[in-house]
Amino acid sequence: xxxxxxxxxxxxxxxxxxxxxxxxxxxxxxxxxxxxxxxxxxxxxxxxxxxxxxxxxxxxxxxxxxxxxxxxxxxxxxxxxxxxxxxxxxxxxxxxxxxxxxxxxxxxxxxxxxxxxxxxxxxxxxxxxxxxxxxxxxxxxxxxxxxxxxxxxxxxxxxxxxxxxxxxxxxxxxxxxxxxxxxxxxxxxxxxxxxxxxxxxxxxxxxxxxxxxxxxxxxxxxxxxxxxxxxxxxxxxxxxxxxxxxxxxxxxxxxxxxxxxxxxxxxxxxxxxxxxxxxxxxxxxxxxxxxxxxxx
Amino acid sequence: xxxxxxxxxxxxxxxxxxxxxxxxxxxxxxxxxxxxxxxxxxxxxxxxxxxxxxxxxxxxxxxxxxxxxxxxxxxxxxxxxxxxxxxxxxxxxxxxxxxxxxxxxxxxxxxxxxxxxxxxxxxxxxxxxxxxxxxxxxxxxxxxxxxxxxxxxxxxxxxxxxxxxxxxxxxxxxxxxxxxxxxxxxxxxxxxxxxxxxxxxxxxxxxxxxxxxxxxxxxxxxxxxxxxxxxxxxxxxxxxxxxxxxxxxxxxxxxxxxxxxxxxxxxxxxxxxxxxxxxxxxxxxxxxxxxxxxxxxxxxxx
Numbered sequence: 001x002x003x004x005x006x007x008x009x010x011x012x013x014x015x016x017x018x019x020x021x022x023x024x025x026x027x028x029x030x031x032x033x034x035x036x037x038x039x040x041x042x043x044x045x046x047x048x049x050x051x052x053x054x055x056x057x058x059x060x061x062x063x064x065x066x067x068x069x070x071x072x073x074x075x076x077x078x079x080x081x082x083x084x085x086x087x088x089x090x091x092x093x094x095x096x097x098x099x100x101x102x103x104x105x106x107x108x109x110x111x112x113x114x115x116x117x118x119x120x121x122x123x124x125x126x127x128x129x130x131x132x133x134x135x136x137x138x139x140x141x142x143x144x145x146x147x148x149x150x151x152x153x154x155x156x157x158x159x160x161x162x163x164x165x166x167x168x169x170x171x172x173x174x175x176x177x178x179x180x181x182x183x184x185x186x187x188x189x190x191x192x193x194x195x196x197x198x199x200x201x202x203x204x205x206x207x208x209x210x211x212x213x214x215x216x217x218x219x220x221x222x223x224x225x226x227x228x229x230x231x232x233x234x235x236x237x238x239x240x241x242x243x244x245x246x247x248x249x250x251x252x253x254x255x256x257x258x259x260x261x262x263x264x265x266x267x268x269x270x271x272x273x274x275x276x277x278x279x280x281x282x283x284x285x286x287x288x289x290x291x292x293x294x295x296x
Numbered sequence: 297x298x299x300x301x302x303x304x305x306x307x308x309x310x311x312x313x314x315x316x317x318x319x320x321x322x323x324x325x326x327x328x329x330x331x332x333x334x335x336x337x338x339x340x341x342x343x344x345x346x347x348x349x350x351x352x353x354x355x356x357x358x359x360x361x362x363x364x365x366x367x368x369x370x371x372x373x374x375x376x377x378x379x380x381x382x383x384x385x386x387x388x389x390x391x392x393x394x395x396x397x398x399x400x401x402x403x404x405x406x407x408x409x410x411x412x413x414x415x416x417x418x419x420x421x422x423x424x425x426x427x428x429x430x431x432x433x434x435x436x437x438x439x440x441x442x443x444x445x446x447x448x449x450x451x452x453x454x455x456x457x458x459x460x461x462x463x464x465x466x467x468x469x470x471x472x473x474x475x476x477x478x479x480x481x482x483x484x485x486x487x488x489x490x491x492x493x494x495x496x497x498x499x500x501x502x503x504x505x506x507x508x509x510x511x512x513x514x515x516x517x518x519x520x521x522x523x524x525x526x527x528x529x530x531x532x533x534x535x536x537x538x539x540x541x542x543x544x545x546x547x548x549x550x551x552x553x554x555x556x557x558x559x560x561x562x563x564x565x566x567x568x569x570x571x572x573x574x575x576x577x578x579x580x581x582x583x584x585x586x587x588x589x590x591x592x593x594x595x596x597x598x
Binding site (some may be wrong): 173233234236237238239241245246247248249250251252253254272273274275277278279281282285 | 329333335337338339399400403404405408567569570571578579580581582583584586589
């Protein structure tokens with residue numbers, strides 16, 4: 001990518017920040033997510049969320065979803081923190097804030113489709129990491145949720161160029177990042193990275209956003225990038241893609257990401273991939289409902 | 297005088313929605329998966345519950361928990377498990393049963409095989425529908441291949457072998473006459489192009505479609521018959537393996553592996569899987585479906 005393109009991306013991403021719709025709690029929340037659990041105070045999270053009634057209400061609705069499997073539904077944010085755990089509440093909040101961070105408007109990519117994919121990927125990342133003893137589940141969830149942030153940037157700041165890419169991807173039934181590269185010369189990975197860096201997201205999440213289509217380029221967080229890469233592919237194969245048919249076959253075990261993940265997590269070998277795939281289908285309907293609850 | 301509560305057996309009504317599912321059905325689902333590789337997703341769990349309800353009526357068991365004992369603890373539980381597998385796979389036969397499978401076949405696999413085999417002198421595609429029952433699957437495959445006749449498969453010879461253990465099924469398959477139920481997923485386009493009306497309710501497959509297919513009786517457990525089915529590019533074997541016990545199943549699957557060309561694909565039913573029956577096949581995901589791949593020679597060591 002030339003310096004020129006990089007400069008254009010930076011300049012247009014800069015303009016996104018001036019948009020009004022980002023909830024006030026969003027950026028402080030992201031900062032909290034970057035710090036360790038010990039440093040975060042429950043009261044602080046509760047206080048932050050209480051600023052914004054809409055976010056608080058949405059957060060409770062999401063926490064009550066069967067996806068989080070609570071026997072008793074929380075009545076307050078504090079209740080949710082206690083029964084779900086702080087990290088999980090943070091990720092739920094992030095989900096809700098993100099929905100409001102970008103205003104409705106001209107989207108080349110159907111927002112419902114985008115959120116289903118992002119939320120689906122977040123969930124698959126978490127389910128995947130549940131099978132791996134040493135993986136950080138909520139980190140995986142956050143990384144999955146944010147991995148395609150660049151598509152939001154594209155819809156906002158490169159809407160004409162991105163519509164051409166989207167149209168080509170649908171017509172030729174090819175992966176969206178390939179169509180982006182062919183028509184725009186850059187992908188959502190670069191635009192996503194620019195916004196993620198502006199927002200000061202954690203380094204490993206930035207790595208995921210920047211390299212989930214080219215893991216070998218990742219320097220710092222390879223196993224996490226590999227986990228998101230594989231979850232992203234799986235989502236696209238099981239009805240949580242970008243809303244069109246991709247002529248694509250996926251051989252998970254011979255994907256380079258598999259070897260990277262296996263090196264870090266030897267228990268990956270024991271994962272029953274077929275069953276994991278079938279179980280994933282169980283979640284698809286749930287995700288559709290959740291997306292219409294949160295973003296509808 | 298008090299009357300004892302009525303405990304006489306009453307037939308169970310079929311379960312219609314996923315909400316009514318008793319947790320025991322999830323245990324049964326796991327058992328079915330362990331034994332057969334068939335997995336009923338949460339939204340299809342009511343189908344499993346329905347199948348159980350029909351078996352429970354037969355056995356006069358009153359609760360799912362009691363039926364669980366029939367499946368696991370009581371004498372003859374293996375036979376009962378087979379009865380249940382029969383129940384849950386029944387009625388899955390129709391033309392165009394799995395569109396994602398057909399999409400994977402036409403959009404991803406065919407271009408790949410055609411590119412690979414174009415390097416060779418013979419332009420021949422060999423497909424085997426193993427356990428073809430009454431012919432819905434081989435006819436669906438034949439029609440889809442005919443659709444590619446003027447495109448991808450121009451200049452190619454397509455051979456489809458359709459076999460079943462049951463003579464009567466093979467005869468029905470040969471006749472190629474189907475009613476509404478079997479045709480429920482068949483679009484008007486395909487009905488007009490490849491069928492003629494037999495009477496008001498039934499359609500018959502055109503001879504041009506039949507010409508692609510060789511029907512015959514074959515026992516998948518017969519080693520010499522299996523050895524005969526060589527050089528296949530694609531094998532479809534949907535909801536058949538459930539009828540075999542562990543050892544025969546793995547023998548049959550190993551045969552299939554040998555019957556396939558390098559780079560060939562093996563398809564099972566939509567909720568079926570190979571589990572640990574063969575570790576030489578690679579699991580491949582396509583949009584909405586999975587298949588097993590015999591690595592091409594260059595990949596064989598992977």
